[in-house]
Amino acid sequence: MTCLVTATTRARVVVLGAASALLALAWAMSMSRGAWIGGLVALVCLGIAEPRTRRALGSIGAAVVATCAAALVVPSSTMVLGLVGARLRSLGAPTQNQYDDRPLIWAEAWRQATQHPWFGVGPGGYEAAASSLGERHLR
Structure with missing residues (x-):
């Protein structure tokens, strides 16, 4: 700028x-x-x-x-502005989306980082490591 x-x-x-x-x-x-x-x-x-x-x-x-105001007024089904508006509205209610459960996600990331501090779980391995933990708890 x-x-x-x-x-x-x-x-x-x-x-x-x-x-x-x-x-x-x-x-x-x-x-x-x-x-x-x-x-x-x-x-x-x-x-x-x-x-x-x-x-x-x-x-x-x-x-x-002006863009944010327009995004908040248009329906969520509107292509770009509607999506931006939905994201802006979610600032006030971050738990309304199941994928925005940040404390749970951060806790899982911390668990994986402490269990595998040197090399991690590999590229794209977060979900696999998280789901394998869930499978172990179900058994």
Whole structure:
């Protein structure tokens, strides 16, 4: 963002603007609420640390607020905005989705990390190790 705001040539502004737009799109489409919160905190810190970015960040902030407001109003069945709105609404009720049981997931990750501290359980092995634990408890 700072590079974009302080760019001196039109070509640099176009390239950095396109890169920033693609990064923002990827950030939004990640559907990661943690990434959204972290990114917003980073942008606020950037605005505090670099005064030249404040005007651009104000415009971006207004666009983000407008997009979030639109996402919260449209039905969840709407393609992109509806999905973003559903993720935003889930910030207020993180336990409504069975896949958002973070304390349980973190506890299982900690169990696996302590049992296999050096090499882990391998790529994609989290679910297999977690389900094998469940099978052992059923026996």
